[in-house]
Amino acid sequence: MSEASNRADLSPDWILQHPAYQQMKSLETEDSAQVHAAFLVYMDLTEVRRWREVSCVKSPELQVILLEGREKEGAPVQAVLPLPAHRSLSHKSIRHVLDGGLPVLLCAVASDSTLVYQRMTDGLVTPDPPAGPFQDLGRRQHRKRRQQH
Numbered sequence: 001m002s003e004a005s006n007r008a009d010l011s012p013d014w015i016l017q018h019p020a021y022q023q024m025k026s027l028e029t030e031d032s033a034q035v036h037a038a039f040l041v042y043m044d045l046t047e048v049r050r051w052r053e054v055s056c057v058k059s060p061e062l063q064v065i066l067l068e069g070r071e072k073e074g075a076p077v078q079a080v081l082p083l084p085a086h087r088s089l090s091h092k093s094i095r096h097v098l099d100g101g102l103p104v105l106l107c108a109v110a111s112d113s114t115l116v117y118q119r120m121t122d123g124l125v126t127p128d129p130p131a132g133p134f135q136d137l138g139r140r141q142h143r144k145r146r147q148q149h
Helices: 003-009 019-026 032-048 091-098 138-148
Strands: 052-059 064-070 077-084 104-109 115-120
Touching: 019 032, 019 052, 032 052, 032 064, 032 077, 032 104, 032 115, 091 115
Parallel strands: 077 104
Antiparallel strands: 052 064, 064 077, 104 115
16 A cells, blocks of 8 residues: 555544553543653654654653653663643652653653753763864954954
8 A cells, every 4th residue: 555545544533542642541640731742752752763662651749651761772771751841840850750760851842743852960961072173263363353354
């Protein structure tokens, strides 16, 4: 069958019928928007980014669905916290997720299904120095260059 006919066979509510979505619904969290966000992140991780062994678990304390998986074969397991972009997080809830013992990615899900991933760490992390042949020209040299153009 062609790809176009496969798309035509999908019902408009295919998301509601997807086994992963059904599993997330069975975890009975209170926020249906978070369940939808978790499903979108699940699809991105499994179908686009090709993560391995992705599963969903409920955090009863936070009433959210967390995803756990491996970025590639043999990589350590990471936790992903999918949240609708409009939902806020408290310091206590961030602390709870970080105390789970796994590296954590926060994924903000916008209303247009845009996904933005942010690595969360326990404490401040010093950024890596910039790579490349950078040279500090100073303020005077910068002005001289601008005047020449």
